[in-house]
Amino acid sequence: MGAQQVRDDFAGLYGAEPEGVWSAPGRVNLIGEHTDYNDGFVMPFALPHVATAAVTRRDDGVLRLHSADVEGGVVELRVDALAPESDRNWTAYPAGVVWALREAGHPVTGADVHLASTVPTGAGLSSSAALEVVIALALNDLYELGLQRWQLARLCQRAENVYVGAPTGIMDQTASACCTRGHALFLDTRDLSQRQIPLDLAAEGMRLLVVDTQVKHAHSDGEYGKRRAGCEKGAALLGVDALRDIPYDGLDAALARLGDEDEVVRLVRHVVTEDQRVEHVVALLESGETRAIGPVLTAGHASLRDDFRISCPELDLVVDTALASGALGARMTGGGFGGSAIVLAEAADVETVTKAVESAFAAAGFTAPRTFEAVPSAGALRVS
Ligand code: ADP
Ligand code: MG
Secondary structure: OOHHHHHHHHHHHHOOOOOEEEEEEEEEEOOOOOOHHHOOEEOEEEEEEEEEEEEEEOOOOEEEEEEOOOOOOOEEEEHHHOOOOOOOOOOHHHHHHHHHHHHOOOOOOOEEEEEEEOOOOOOOOOHHHHHHHHHHHHHHHHOOOOOOHHHHHHHHHHHHHHHHOOOOOOHHHHHHHHOOOOEEEEEEOOOOOEEEEEOOOHHHOEEEEEEEOOOOOOOOOHHHHHHHHHHHHHHHHHOOOOHHHOOHHHHHHHHHHHOOOHHHHHHHHHHHHHHHHHHHHHHHHHOOOHHHHHHHHHHHHHHHHHHHOOOOHHHHHHHHHHHHOOOOEEEEEOOOOOOEEEEEEEHHHHHHHHHHHHHHHHHHOOOOOEEEEOOOEOOOEEOO
């Protein structure tokens, strides 16, 4: 849905033009999975799919929320009554951002919001972060808070962790807030230092496909929390603040120290090798060896499947089929247990790969996947 439509629908809903319209994208993660809550490295880029919000500031303590994508009318809340985990609906995401801003001492006294999003929900493409970041950016502008992008991302993460109650890392919100067109974002989640890495696959005759398996994951369910707790246990057993602190060349020694803690061994091995894969991909891209990232992506999938154990039959089928039909590399992306996979392929092979995946899904009796090409797009911005 276009920004003008969102603006018009706001006017129809609330009886006046909005003060402005903002957008924030979903993201796909090229490499660096489940490293963000281990203080490690990630490398997402923004999708062309965005959440768009028309917003007007209010000074009477009322927060009115409406989404074109959800059944039901306008939800009206009072900003001084917002409380963590009090809301199990979609409105918890935008309300959580208002709560987090107020908690941090910013004088946000209400808003009228109408939004619509083209980011598929629950597909591992971070529709939730798009929703949070678009609200945060709008309020930052309307209330002239002067917060920087990384600060908005932190507040959005707090909204999702504490208000919504989903224990996610900092990657998704930072990607939505900080990515730029034509680049992947190399982010150090420990200090939030960033580097924009040029990524123009089309210019080199390649494409990056996102294959949404249509299997819905549920982030706040126990599995994510269990992996996170296991990583924390590993760090504690090894006497480090976070698994980020285990150097790649010290991995074998660290694993030996963990002895027969089999599950922790697997989790630690994934995180440490995944950080190394991110750095490897950055080095390859910066030296122009773009095709060589394919096998690194594929190795990342094997690690998520075998060590971290968060893949599922549909994701494995995308990866195996894509590789068997000529893709340069493929892996699941996002939190796991469903959602999407990414496939790096020569432009000339895209059709063959796509058809092979579709046929394999049909043969396996799985719901047909949705495939689209992902081009590194702009981060959050004010549209009008
Ligand atoms: P993901 O971020 O991977 O898409 P999440 O489970 O983290 O999946 O977030 C999805 C949730 O975000 C939805 O269930 C809904 O509550 C909320 N959401 C996302 N987009 C919209 C939208 N356009 N309108 C209302 N709620 C939305
Ligand atoms: Mg999410």
